[in-house]
Amino acid sequence: EDQVTQSPEALRLQEGESSSLNCSYTVSGLRGLFWYRQDPGKGPEFLFTLYSAGEEKEKERLKATLTKKESFLHITAPKPEDSATYLCAVYSGGYQKVTFGTGTKLQVIP
Amino acid sequence: EAQVTQNPRYLITVTGKKLTVTCSQNMNHEYMSWYRQDPGLGLRQIYYSMNVEVTDKGDVPEGYKVSRKEKRNFPLILESPSPNQTSLYFCASSTTGVEQYFGPGTRLTVT
Numbered sequence: 001e002d003q004v005t006q007s008p009e010a011l012r013l014q015e016g017e018s019s020s021l022n023c024s025y026t027v028s029g030l031r032g033l034f035w036y037r038q039d040p041g042k043g044p045e046f047l048f049t050l051y052s053a054g055e056e057k058e059k060e061r062l063k064a065t066l067t068k069k070e071s072f073l074h075i076t077a078p079k080p081e082d083s084a085t086y087l088c089a090v091y092s093g094g095y096q097k098v099t100f101g102t103g104t105k106l107q108v109i110p
Numbered sequence: 111e112a113q114v115t116q117n118p119r120y121l122i123t124v125t126g127k128k129l130t131v132t133c134s135q136n137m138n139h140e141y142m143s144w145y146r147q148d149p150g151l152g153l154r155q156i157y158y159s160m161n162v163e164v165t166d167k168g169d170v171p172e173g174y175k176v177s178r179k180e181k182r183n184f185p186l187i188l189e190s191p192s193p194n195q196t197s198l199y200f201c202a203s204s205t206t207g208v209e210q211y212f213g214p215g216t217r218l219t220v221t
Protein backbone atom coordinates (compact mmCIF):
# COMPACT_ATOMS: atom_id res chain seq x y z
CA GLU A 1 0.00 0.00 0.00
CA ASP A 2 1.33 3.40 -1.01
CA GLN A 3 1.98 5.84 1.83
CA VAL A 4 2.66 9.56 1.80
CA THR A 5 3.66 11.46 4.94
CA GLN A 6 3.99 15.23 5.07
CA SER A 7 5.75 17.27 7.72
CA PRO A 8 5.34 19.49 9.53
CA GLU A 9 1.55 19.48 9.85
CA ALA A 10 1.58 23.23 10.29
CA LEU A 11 4.22 25.89 9.78
CA ARG A 12 4.16 29.53 10.72
CA LEU A 13 6.69 31.84 9.06
CA GLN A 14 7.44 35.51 9.12
CA GLU A 15 7.27 37.19 5.75
CA GLY A 16 10.65 36.70 4.07
CA GLU A 17 11.64 33.73 6.26
CA SER A 18 12.54 30.86 3.92
CA SER A 19 11.78 27.25 4.84
CA SER A 20 11.04 23.79 3.43
CA LEU A 21 8.13 21.38 3.56
CA ASN A 22 8.79 17.65 3.48
CA CYS A 23 6.95 14.82 1.75
CA SER A 24 8.22 11.30 2.34
CA TYR A 25 6.74 8.40 0.44
CA THR A 26 6.67 4.65 0.26
CA VAL A 27 5.40 3.37 -3.06
CA SER A 28 5.82 0.38 -5.28
CA GLY A 29 7.08 1.90 -8.49
CA LEU A 30 6.81 5.67 -8.39
CA ARG A 31 5.44 7.07 -11.62
CA GLY A 32 5.15 10.66 -10.47
CA LEU A 33 4.98 12.95 -7.45
CA PHE A 34 2.74 16.02 -7.38
CA TRP A 35 2.51 19.14 -5.31
CA TYR A 36 -0.77 21.00 -4.99
CA ARG A 37 -1.81 24.15 -3.16
CA GLN A 38 -5.20 24.33 -1.46
CA ASP A 39 -6.79 27.53 -0.21
CA PRO A 40 -9.57 27.35 2.41
CA GLY A 41 -12.90 26.34 0.91
CA LYS A 42 -11.42 25.61 -2.51
CA GLY A 43 -10.23 22.65 -4.51
CA PRO A 44 -6.50 21.88 -4.78
CA GLU A 45 -4.56 23.74 -7.45
CA PHE A 46 -1.79 21.96 -9.31
CA LEU A 47 1.77 23.23 -8.78
CA PHE A 48 4.35 20.66 -9.95
CA THR A 49 4.95 17.12 -11.14
CA LEU A 50 8.29 15.42 -10.55
CA TYR A 51 9.11 12.11 -12.19
CA SER A 52 12.60 11.03 -11.20
CA ALA A 53 15.15 11.48 -8.42
CA GLY A 54 17.22 14.60 -8.90
CA GLU A 55 14.52 16.46 -10.77
CA GLU A 56 13.71 20.04 -9.72
CA LYS A 57 10.90 22.41 -10.70
CA GLU A 58 10.45 26.09 -9.85
CA LYS A 59 7.56 28.51 -9.86
CA GLU A 60 7.96 31.99 -8.43
CA ARG A 61 9.02 31.54 -4.78
CA LEU A 62 8.49 27.78 -4.81
CA LYS A 63 10.98 25.08 -5.73
CA ALA A 64 10.24 21.36 -5.60
CA THR A 65 12.91 18.66 -5.46
CA LEU A 66 12.77 14.88 -5.49
CA THR A 67 14.92 12.08 -4.09
CA LYS A 68 14.23 8.36 -4.02
CA LYS A 69 12.46 8.61 -0.67
CA GLU A 70 11.17 12.15 -0.31
CA SER A 71 10.37 15.45 -1.89
CA PHE A 72 10.88 18.95 -0.58
CA LEU A 73 8.97 22.11 -1.34
CA HIS A 74 11.29 25.02 -0.68
CA ILE A 75 9.69 28.40 -0.13
CA THR A 76 12.02 31.35 -0.58
CA ALA A 77 11.17 34.71 0.98
CA PRO A 78 7.50 33.84 1.39
CA LYS A 79 4.71 36.41 1.27
CA PRO A 80 1.36 36.34 3.09
CA GLU A 81 -0.34 35.28 -0.14
CA ASP A 82 1.65 32.03 0.02
CA SER A 83 -0.44 31.03 3.04
CA ALA A 84 -2.29 27.84 2.13
CA THR A 85 -2.22 24.10 2.68
CA TYR A 86 0.32 22.35 0.49
CA LEU A 87 -0.49 18.80 -0.55
CA CYS A 88 1.85 16.13 -1.83
CA ALA A 89 0.60 13.14 -3.83
CA VAL A 90 2.08 10.17 -5.65
CA TYR A 91 0.88 7.95 -8.42
CA SER A 92 2.30 4.52 -8.88
CA GLY A 93 1.58 0.99 -9.87
CA GLY A 94 -2.07 0.87 -10.91
CA TYR A 95 -2.74 3.27 -13.71
CA GLN A 96 -3.87 6.69 -12.50
CA LYS A 97 -4.34 5.69 -8.88
CA VAL A 98 -3.29 8.64 -6.74
CA THR A 99 -2.41 8.76 -3.03
CA PHE A 100 -2.35 12.09 -1.20
CA GLY A 101 -0.63 13.13 2.00
CA THR A 102 -2.52 15.04 4.68
CA GLY A 103 -0.84 18.33 3.86
CA THR A 104 1.17 21.08 5.52
CA LYS A 105 -0.75 24.16 6.52
CA LEU A 106 1.48 27.18 5.93
CA GLN A 107 0.82 30.56 7.48
CA VAL A 108 2.99 33.53 6.49
CA ILE A 109 2.72 36.49 8.82
CA PRO A 110 3.37 40.04 7.57
CA GLU B 111 -13.15 29.37 -19.12
CA ALA B 112 -11.73 25.91 -18.41
CA GLN B 113 -13.38 24.53 -15.32
CA VAL B 114 -14.76 21.63 -13.35
CA THR B 115 -18.18 22.23 -11.86
CA GLN B 116 -19.90 20.35 -9.08
CA ASN B 117 -23.48 20.46 -7.89
CA PRO B 118 -24.71 20.90 -5.32
CA ARG B 119 -22.04 22.76 -3.38
CA TYR B 120 -23.71 22.06 -0.05
CA LEU B 121 -26.08 19.26 0.84
CA ILE B 122 -27.66 18.13 4.07
CA THR B 123 -29.56 14.87 3.87
CA VAL B 124 -30.78 12.00 6.00
CA THR B 125 -29.53 8.45 6.29
CA GLY B 126 -30.70 6.21 3.48
CA LYS B 127 -31.96 8.86 1.09
CA LYS B 128 -30.31 8.31 -2.28
CA LEU B 129 -28.41 11.26 -3.69
CA THR B 130 -26.29 12.19 -6.68
CA VAL B 131 -23.52 14.74 -6.84
CA THR B 132 -22.87 15.88 -10.38
CA CYS B 133 -19.49 16.73 -11.89
CA SER B 134 -18.91 18.24 -15.28
CA GLN B 135 -15.77 19.44 -17.09
CA ASN B 136 -15.45 21.50 -20.26
CA MET B 137 -11.84 20.63 -21.14
CA ASN B 138 -12.49 17.40 -23.08
CA HIS B 139 -10.44 15.47 -20.50
CA GLU B 140 -10.39 11.68 -20.65
CA TYR B 141 -9.57 11.17 -16.97
CA MET B 142 -11.93 12.05 -14.12
CA SER B 143 -11.83 11.17 -10.46
CA TRP B 144 -13.71 11.58 -7.20
CA TYR B 145 -12.09 12.23 -3.82
CA ARG B 146 -13.29 12.77 -0.32
CA GLN B 147 -11.39 14.98 2.12
CA ASP B 148 -11.59 14.45 5.86
CA PRO B 149 -9.61 16.15 8.65
CA GLY B 150 -6.49 14.17 9.49
CA LEU B 151 -7.02 11.76 6.59
CA GLY B 152 -6.38 14.01 3.65
CA LEU B 153 -7.75 13.45 0.17
CA ARG B 154 -8.71 9.86 -0.55
CA GLN B 155 -9.62 8.61 -3.98
CA ILE B 156 -13.07 7.05 -4.29
CA TYR B 157 -13.35 6.15 -7.98
CA TYR B 158 -11.68 7.19 -11.18
CA SER B 159 -12.48 6.91 -14.85
CA MET B 160 -10.08 6.68 -17.74
CA ASN B 161 -12.73 7.37 -20.37
CA VAL B 162 -16.38 6.81 -21.22
CA GLU B 163 -17.64 3.53 -19.77
CA VAL B 164 -14.24 2.86 -18.10
CA THR B 165 -14.20 3.22 -14.32
CA ASP B 166 -12.20 1.71 -11.48
CA LYS B 167 -12.10 1.75 -7.70
CA GLY B 168 -9.84 3.98 -5.69
CA ASP B 169 -8.97 3.54 -2.04
CA VAL B 170 -12.41 4.06 -0.49
CA PRO B 171 -15.14 2.95 -2.94
CA GLU B 172 -17.50 1.31 -0.44
CA GLY B 173 -20.94 2.94 -0.39
CA TYR B 174 -20.40 4.84 -3.64
CA LYS B 175 -21.24 4.30 -7.29
CA VAL B 176 -20.16 6.15 -10.39
CA SER B 177 -20.98 6.13 -14.06
CA ARG B 178 -19.33 7.66 -17.12
CA LYS B 179 -21.78 7.73 -19.98
CA GLU B 180 -20.51 10.99 -21.43
CA LYS B 181 -16.97 12.28 -21.53
CA ARG B 182 -17.77 15.54 -19.77
CA ASN B 183 -19.84 14.12 -16.87
CA PHE B 184 -18.91 11.88 -13.97
CA PRO B 185 -21.65 11.73 -11.32
CA LEU B 186 -21.10 10.30 -7.85
CA ILE B 187 -24.03 8.30 -6.49
CA LEU B 188 -24.69 7.45 -2.86
CA GLU B 189 -27.44 4.82 -2.93
CA SER B 190 -27.97 4.74 0.84
CA PRO B 191 -25.94 7.48 2.53
CA SER B 192 -24.76 6.98 6.08
CA PRO B 193 -23.32 9.48 8.59
CA ASN B 194 -19.76 8.22 7.96
CA GLN B 195 -20.08 9.59 4.43
CA THR B 196 -20.30 13.11 5.80
CA SER B 197 -17.33 14.76 4.13
CA LEU B 198 -16.03 17.27 1.62
CA TYR B 199 -16.07 15.80 -1.88
CA PHE B 200 -13.98 16.88 -4.85
CA CYS B 201 -14.20 15.95 -8.48
CA ALA B 202 -11.12 16.30 -10.67
CA SER B 203 -10.29 15.91 -14.34
CA SER B 204 -7.13 15.60 -16.39
CA THR B 205 -5.89 14.67 -19.82
CA THR B 206 -3.67 11.96 -18.36
CA GLY B 207 -4.30 11.87 -14.61
CA VAL B 208 -1.10 13.77 -13.92
CA GLU B 209 -2.06 17.44 -13.71
CA GLN B 210 -5.53 17.32 -12.25
CA TYR B 211 -8.01 20.19 -12.25
CA PHE B 212 -10.24 20.11 -9.20
CA GLY B 213 -13.78 21.32 -8.80
CA PRO B 214 -14.85 23.65 -5.99
CA GLY B 215 -16.03 20.86 -3.70
CA THR B 216 -19.35 19.60 -2.33
CA ARG B 217 -19.84 19.62 1.42
CA LEU B 218 -22.15 16.75 2.33
CA THR B 219 -23.71 16.20 5.74
CA VAL B 220 -25.65 13.01 6.42
CA THR B 221 -27.72 13.02 9.61
